[in-house]
Amino acid sequence: xxxxGKGLAGLGLLLAVIGAVLLLAxxxxxxxxxxxxxxxxxxxxxxxxxxxxxCISISVVVSAIFYSISILRR
Numbered sequence: 001x002x003x004x005g006k007g008l009a010g011l012g013l014l015l016a017v018i019g020a021v022l023l024l025a026x027x028x029x030x031x032x033x034x035x036x037x038x039x040x041x042x043x044x045x046x047x048x049x050x051x052x053x054x055c056i057s058i059s060v061v062v063s064a065i066f067y068s069i070s071i072l073r074r
Contacts, residue, residue: 032057 025032037053 035053039050
């Protein structure tokens with residue numbers, strides 16, 4: 001049970017750090033959510049927003065971070 005508790009605490013800390021980074025990115029003016037590849041459609045009665053480029057960008061950054069961590073743990 002200790003491993004599960006440590007894992008959940010680590011995950012919570014990671015989510016808090018990611019949230020803080022996103023808040024700071026919004027204040028600095030980083031255009032996450034408004035990148036050129038994001039799809040936005042506004043109809044008469046509804047609107048659809050698909051942040052495709054933002055998701056890909058975040059995925060690349062997170063993958064690079066995890067790859068760096070795996071290299072350092074060897």
